[in-house]
Amino acid sequence: MIFYVLRRLLFLPIALFGVSLLIFAMIGLLSPYQRLATFINSPERLKSENVDKLISQYGLDDPIFVQYLRWLKNVFQGNLGWSYVGKGPVFEVILERFPYTLELTIFSVIPIIFLGVSLGVISALHHNKLLDHVLRIFAVVGWSFPDFVFGLIILMVFYSTLGLFPPGNLSVWAETIVKSQAFRHITGMLTFDSLLNGRLDIFWDALRHLLGPVLTLTYVEFAFILRITRSSMLEVLRKDYVRTARAKGLEEKVVINKHARKNALIPVATVSGQTVVGLLAGTVIVETIFNRTGLGSFMALAAQQLDYASIMGGTLFFGFILILGNLCVDLSYAFIDPRVRLE
Amino acid sequence: MKRETRRLIRKFFSNFSAVLGFILLLFFLAIALGAPYIAPPKSARDPYMMPIVTWSANPLPPSPEHPFGVAGKRDIFYGVIWGTRTAFRIGIVVTVASTLIGLAVGSVAGYFGKLVDEILMRITDIFMAIPFLVAAMVLTTILGAGLDKVIVALVVFSWMYSARLVRGNILQVKEEQFVMAAKALGVNDFMIILRHVLPNSIFPVLIQASMRMGSLVITAAALSFLGIGAPQGYADWGALLNYARNWMLGGQGEALRYWYMTVFPGLAMVLFVLAWNLVGDALRDIFDPRLRM
């Protein structure tokens, strides 16, 4: 097992190298003019002679592998470059934003799993009856809405009409406090930090701002968990040991709670890991609509403007998280289900 | 075999959701095939481009000439009808292409194992480690605008999931007796894969493919949101919903004033994805031998 983990971890730098090569190669297929776009803010006012001078200044006319090696050399020296989208050094900019995405993911995963599991169990218990169909259709409808549509509906209903879940990270008064010297930033996540600072009022404010995106992500994503729970539960309910328990005369409730559910949740645990990893990489739309800080919107903007330093740094970071995340998922799979062998 | 097939079909149709999904799919198929008659194209050149019916950017509510209303200067009805074709097109091309690639990579990796498996799976990992949206955006900037470029981007960054699934299944099937028997008989590796291993591991792949048909439409809509995706004016449900994005909060005191921009394409998308999901679910229910009781 240790050997397996070590082997996977050793692969990490190779994978990251591969990722960076792939992305840089793609960017390298663009012309120098296209890659110049990120460095210019008022492109229409640019004079033609200046375009060529700028291309030289930023080294965009060097052969692609020279540019890549330059970037690689900087990376080994700990410098990921300057992010034009983030207006700061790439690494700093990423670290600033990552906790927000992480916070959103954590607060979304909990209701997703809770809702998915509880409704999935109910669905399985009423297999092929009306409740099963209704629940499944309800879930799938959520999944089949593009998240920006649902997000805007939430914005309209809960913010415009009811004034409940405002966009942004915090209200003006809360932000003044958070940015003052008195507030200590420990995790970078507003909810946890406000609790650690003992400020319950800021905690509620941060939570209020989280609820819109969380609601959107929950409805759009919980269908997957529901389906896995349902099919896993169905499978377990037909197993011999369940039949035995029933034959023994145990109450149905006990059968479900004591024997069936625990085993049914095994695949759910691993799928939850996948969901977390997927959420981390997929929050861009929700962040844009609710105007929250986060890595998703940052990456989307970087890709749109071809800010290659940000793109390279961001994909490295994401690659790191995703590979580690997948490793954890695979490990948890082995840990939870003793029948699985890792190879 | 025949009796088995008949049994499966009967099982399929006894399931309410499956029947519902199947009917919905047939409905969409009918619309897609009948598009030129239901919504006759104005331009002989490119029927997929929604015709411009007004110059004002303001949406217009449903009326006799525009049964679903007007959004982004274009007729929503036309867009929903021809968008059905687009949905099928994207779904089929991307699913078939990425599944084939995934099958090829996954079966080679799973069957031969050891070094081949290691290398292929690490390459798969690398592709999987790249955030999809970023890669799609960069790729479409390189390749240029157009739906076919979007399809390429979708294929290039989604074959990995089929590959992993196939590989996993093959690893299981490989240990089965009949494969070992074939090997002992000296049957060529390629033939073993093709005639023994694949048919037995194909079902999960098919189920995954059917799910993907639906989710691709949503991914395409997300790409439209980010500014890449189908070109402006192309008949695509995601593009239509993107027009709705800036008007969804309503105007002049009515929050639901522009409801038709969201409802019609949204309903089409929801029903389409729902149909594929129900069918996929039903397929899993039938084909999974462990649920046979």
Next chain:
Amino acid sequence: MVFLCLGWSGLVFAEVKNPDTYIYLSTSEPDTLDPHFAYDTASGEIINFVYENLIAYKGESVSEFVPRLATEVPSIENGLIKDDGKTYIFPIRKGVKFHNGNDLTPEDVEYSFERGLLFDPYAGPMWMLIEALFDYETLEDFVADKLGVNWADMFNEDGSFKDEAYAQKLIDFYNQYIDPAVEVEGDNVVFHLVRPFAPFLSILAQNSSWSAVLDKETSVAMGLWDGKAENWWKYHNLKKEESPLYQQAIGTGPFKLLEWDRAQQKITLVRNEDYWGEKPKLAKVIIWGIDEWSTRRAMLEAGDADQIYTPTQYYDQVKGMPGVKVEEGARITITAMHFNWTVSKESKYLGSGQLDGEGIPPDFFSDVHVRKAFCYAFDYDTFIQEVLKGFGHRIPSVLPKGLLGYDENLPMYPFDLEKAREEFQQAWGGQVWEKGFKLTLLYNTGHEARQTACEMLKENIESLNPKFKIEVQGVQWPTYLDAYKQGQLPAFVIGWLADYPDPHNFIFTYYHSNGVYGSSQGQAFKDFAKANLNPLIEEAIAETDPAARAEKYTEIQKIAYENALGIPFYQPGEIYAMRTWVKGWFLNPMRPGEVNYDGIWKEE
């Protein structure tokens, strides 16, 4: 529970939210706060309230000035403009302090301008001052002309000189040309121009961020140019992020920069309590970049924002919104389509590249009949009514209303498909009509008005002859830039916002062979311009008598009309949606931002 929340939000509506803080939602954030680098309106907006210039526009006017850091506006009458307009004298105000407590002195003014001139980054705005003072386009051109060697040829890769003699030559260059151009004489700062330049005061006025006044001591301490002749070249053309003024701003203005939160694209300004003039009524200003229209609109509705950037196409959404009023105004900007008379042969947008019905030849637009046909094929009034919702008007040429030389009685092409047909029939000796053509029009995605303009041209032109095929394609900005700069676009829709309110800024840009847009219209156009337009344009700017200048600009516009040099689409109007509790708002067309933070306040 729901009713409680509804009731609670209803109560909040009755009062002004955040009474001494103004929250403005824009679509973007500033590029850089370095006044000599910034060339975008988002940066200009901030620089404008944190720094000050020598003079400012009076209220809403763009032709009258009031003193700001100077105590008088130079004019011929008060003797502060001398030598036929080649010398400007500014007496500097006393008792003004920078945000960090330092005093304003005439040396600070001299330093600010000289630093800017020497810095002159490639994509920056300093060319205006360099043109005004020295009649060159860039500092490097100036140096190359006087020293006889190109800037790039003087240096090695690592920045050292190829020949040590260059160092002394550059020092001499500074002492001979740059230093004397801006001098301190007692309490005054004096500017010496090489020839009279009519728009000079506009280039200096508040809202022109490149003429902002920095504090010399603070700047040197931050690491900017030390003010000496030696080594000035090390401070030339730094990259954006290398400039110490990128994210810092110490000025004399009514507001101080409190914070630039780059994670949220938010800038916070606070009132300068030691401001020498009338203090702003607002204590705090928050300028927040939120790209998504629906989110901005929702926040305005809820009162969480006081004013938002409102594209005119969403007028119907803000009209009649409770608690919100919509003001109207216009800036000095126009949008036009211009043609490339000599498209690059590698262009993908030419189709087959021949006049065979499947493409166009690279010099397609060099035939005046083709251009005239396009001019007749655009439905100007419908566009302004439907697409701009009536916020805008036609212009005879690229010169906008409000500037010298604008004359609404000049001839304009009407929308006339019959005439368009005639022109097409005459184009290229009748071949265009016989064989047909195919070309691609590109627009930059996100620009709805430009997209619609291209689509309108396509529909109208294609309706004339089934053999005419125009493809309209939207591309992302980098691709557009690439095609545009390489001369691959057969035609392009492009707008220009005034740098300063003078006709020269527009006429030169579009019609002179060296103009930013003029130089992108192909070699054939450049030749035409050199022969017919350049001399007139250069005379017009050298002329000091406004009446004579106006005559010349009228002549230029007539040439533009007769030769259908471009299709002037519209001069747009703007709308500004804000809460009804906002008082004291007014627009100056030259102001980069939409709000006069120093004059507004909030009350019901």
